[in-house]
Amino acid sequence: MIQRAIARRYAQGLFGIGIKDGNYRVYKDELDGFLSLLTQNETLYRAVTLPIHDLNFRKGIVSDIAVHMRLSTPVLNIILLLLENNRIKYLSSVIEEYSKLVDEKDNIKRGKLYSPYPIDPETLREIEDVLSEKLKKKVILTPIEDKRLIAGLKLVVDGTIIDGTIRRQLDIIKETILKE
Amino acid sequence: MTHSGESLLSIVFKFVNFTILLAILIKFASKPIKNYLFERHQRIKDEIENRKKALDEIDSKKRELELKLQRLDAEVEEIRKKVLEEAYAEKERIISEARTLAQKMKDQAMLTKEQEIREIREMIKQEIAKRSIFEAERIIRETLRKEDHDRLVRDFIERLRSFN
Numbered sequence: 406m407i408q409r410a411i412a413r414r415y416a417q418g419l420f421g422i423g424i425k426d427g428n429y430r431v432y433k434d435e436l437d438g439f440l441s442l443l444t445q446n447e448t449l450y451r452a453v454t455l456p457i458h459d460l461n462f463r464k465g466i467v468s469d470i471a472v473h474m475r476l477s478t479p480v481l482n483i484i485l486l487l488l489e490n491n492r493i494k495y496l497s498s499v500i501e502e503y504s505k506l507v508d509e510k511d512n513i514k515r516g517k518l519y520s521p522y523p524i525d526p527e528t529l530r531e532i533e534d535v536l537s538e539k540l541k542k543k544v545i546l547t548p549i550e551d552k553r554l555i556a557g558l559k560l561v562v563d564g565t566i567i568d569g570t571i572r573r574q575l576d577i578i579k580e581t582i583l584k585e
Numbered sequence: 586m587t588h589s590g591e592s593l594l595s596i597v598f599k600f601v602n603f604t605i606l607l608a609i610l611i612k613f614a615s616k617p618i619k620n621y622l623f624e625r626h627q628r629i630k631d632e633i634e635n636r637k638k639a640l641d642e643i644d645s646k647k648r649e650l651e652l653k654l655q656r657l658d659a660e661v662e663e664i665r666k667k668v669l670e671e672a673y674a675e676k677e678r679i680i681s682e683a684r685t686l687a688q689k690m691k692d693q694a695m696l697t698k699e700q701e702i703r704e705i706r707e708m709i710k711q712e713i714a715k716r717s718i719f720e721a722e723r724i725i726r727e728t729l730r731k732e733d734h735d736r737l738v739r740d741f742i743e744r745l746r747s748f749n
Contacts, residue, residue: 522734528742535745555722556729557737560745569741571725575718582714 412498420506422479433507435480436500454493516562518546521554
């Protein structure tokens with residue numbers, strides 16, 4: 406909870422700059438790219454995040470990455486600030502909070518679509534369009550394959566679950582048997 | 586002269602002597618003797634009185650003890666009755682407590698039995714539900730085709746469209 410509040414403050418700071426210079430979406434992509442690089446390379450992740458290493462050494466590594474990835478100055482500064490304040494482990498939370506601010510600004514609602522089979526892009530787009538129309542917001546769904554569902558789809562958007570799978574039907578039958 | 590050879594004068598003389606002695610004795614010893622006799626008489630009289638009093642006291646004590654003895658019998662009878670009553674009450678109390686305890690144990694046993702029956706029923710239901718769902722899932726997976734899933738997807742989209 407405290408981590409989330411701290412992360413929100415960092416995210417709001419960067420988002421304010423992004424709104425002013427109009428690059429808030431670019432900053433999001435850059436943050437995602439930076440986090441992705443760290444999580445894909447454990448040695449690099451440890452070198453940057455472990456306080457056992459000298460701060461200047463870690464800042465040097467981040468600066469080198471920034472040059473290589475062509476990160477914008479505000480994004481680099483926010484990462485260096487996290488490092489200086491020994492809060493680099495909050496980076497993923499900062500990105501989550503930042504993404505929420507960007508989505509809110511762009512009137513975007515994100516959700517997850519579970520299916521036992523791969524969902525073809527057309528169906529995904531159709532569902533997103535239907536939801537966008539209903540929610541009056543652009544809906545972006547992340548497809549997730551889950552064989553346990555047997556057949557049908559399960560949608561999770563903004564805490565709401567719409568479950569049209571066979572698994573759910575079987576669960577209802579099971580509940581009915583147990584209630585009798 | 587007398588037949589024993591003692592002269593009459595001698596006898597008179599002895600008689601006079603005796604009389605004089607008697608007079609002297611009466612003169613000087615009668616009072617102490619009288620006192621002694623009176624005291625002795627008084628002592629004996631007192632003794633008799635005392636004995637009589639003691640006898641009266643003994644009689645009184647005896648009567649008292651007889652009365653006490655009579656009362657004691659009554660008391661013994663009363664105590665016996667009381668003890669019997671208490672024993673009967675105690676017996677009733679023990680029986681009542683035993684009955685209550687037995688009822689409690691019976692109720693507890695009944696509750697335990699009912700609880701166990703419920704638990705067994707629940708277990709059976711769980712097992713039935715688990716096996717039924719397992720079997721249903723197996724049959725569905727065996728018979729389900731991709732088209733069925735696609736149909737469910739279409740239904741799902743239609744459901745979304747129908748939401749307000």
